[in-house]
Amino acid sequence: xxxxxxxxxxxxxxxxxxxxxxxxxxxxxxxxxxxxxxxxxxxxxxxxxxxxxxxxxxxxxxxxxxxxxxxxxxxxxxxxxxxxxxxxxxxxxxxxxxxxxxxxxxxxxxxxxxxxxxxxxxxxxxxxxxxxxxxxxxxxxxxxxxxxxxxxxxxxxxxxxxxxxxxxxxxxxxxxxxxxxxxxxxxxxxxxxxxxxxxxxxxxxxxxxxxxxxxxxxxxxxxx
Numbered sequence: 431x432x433x434x435x436x437x438x439x440x441x442x443x444x445x446x447x448x449x450x451x452x453x454x455x456x457x458x459x460x461x462x463x464x465x466x467x468x469x470x471x472x473x474x475x476x477x478x479x480x481x482x483x484x485x486x487x488x489x490x491x492x493x494x495x496x497x498x499x500x501x502x503x504x505x506x507x508x509x510x511x512x513x514x515x516x517x518x519x520x521x522x523x524x525x526x527x528x529x530x531x532x533x534x535x536x537x538x539x540x541x542x543x544x545x546x547x548x549x550x551x552x553x554x555x556x557x558x559x560x561x562x563x564x565x566x567x568x569x570x571x572x573x574x575x576x577x578x579x580x581x582x583x584x585x586x587x588x589x590x591x592x593x594x595x596x597x598x599x600x601x602x603x604x605x606x607x608x609x610x611x612x613x614x615x616x617x618x619x620x621x622x623x624x625x626x627x628x629x630x631x632x633x634x635x636x637x638x639x640x641x642x643x644x645x646x647x648x649x650x651x652x653x654x
Contacts, residue, residue: 437643437644438644439590439592439644440644441608441609441610441613442610442613443644444590444641444644445613445616445620447640447641448620448621448624448640448641449620450640451624451628451639451640451641452620452623452624452627452628455623455626455627456486456487456623457486457619457623458486458618458619458622458623459477459481459486459487459489459490459493460474460477460478460481460489460566460570461570461618461619462486462490463477463490463493463494463497464570464571466494468493468494468497468501469570469571470501470502470571471545471546471548471567471571471572472501472502472503472535472538472546473493473497473501474566474567474570474571475534475546475553475559475563475567475571476493476496476497476506476531477489477493478562478563478566478567478570479527479530479531479534479558479559479563480492480493480518480521480527480531481566482522482527482562482563483522483523484521484522486622486626488520488521489521492517492518492519492520492521495517496514496517496518499517500514500517503534503535503536503538503539503544504535504539504544506531506532506535507532507535507536507539511528511529511532514528514531514532515528526558527558529557530556530557530558530559531558533556533557533558534556534557534558534559537556546567546571548568548572548574549568550564550565550568553567553568561599561602562578562579562580562598565577565578565579565602566578566618569614569615569618570615573615575611575612575614575615576602576614576615577602577605577606577609577614577615577617577618578602578617578618579598579599579601579602579605579618580598580618580622581598581625581631582621582622582624582625582626582629583598583601583605583617583618583621583622583625584597584598584601585625585629585631586621586624586625586629587601587604587605587621588601588648588649589629589634589645589646589647589648589649589650590641590644590645590646590648591645591646591647591648592605592608593605593608594648605617632652633652633653633654634650634653634654635653635654636650636653636654637653637654
């Protein structure tokens, strides 16, 4: 699908501009934690689960407090549910997330020899781990070429006009046909801060957007 405009859609050029556009903004939490040294498969899985429906700033603060105390499945189990719930606040749904984290910690030890599974099927078999959390874990922890699609990635890809999809799952499949594989992991890393600060859900900052000339602006009724 070709967005109209003075410039044709070019993925490499778009990502070059994306990198410049998000420079100076806070990174997406899971990528930020990886770059701070909390990038083990277990830590990425847990931080991805914590990040569900939680602001990046909160996820980052919670994980920076939690991981020095419980960096491994066995240490997480030793922490116990009551203490873990307190560590997870103010992330959303601390009680069910604590139960899910403890359950997957136990299964990693008992069923997987202490290693986080490196497959979508293995990860989504854990309670509380859906396709988005699994994809983020595979991408960030294992460098598996996959496109983790959240609300920002879904909205922006459709707004650009390079996909026309209804669900994040459909967006992931569609983007795999549009973007070169070398950019798949980076898609979430760049589009999360871009979606939070530039291509926002309401009144995106089109007037100063570096990608405007490639964008079809699908569904944009009001912009800044």
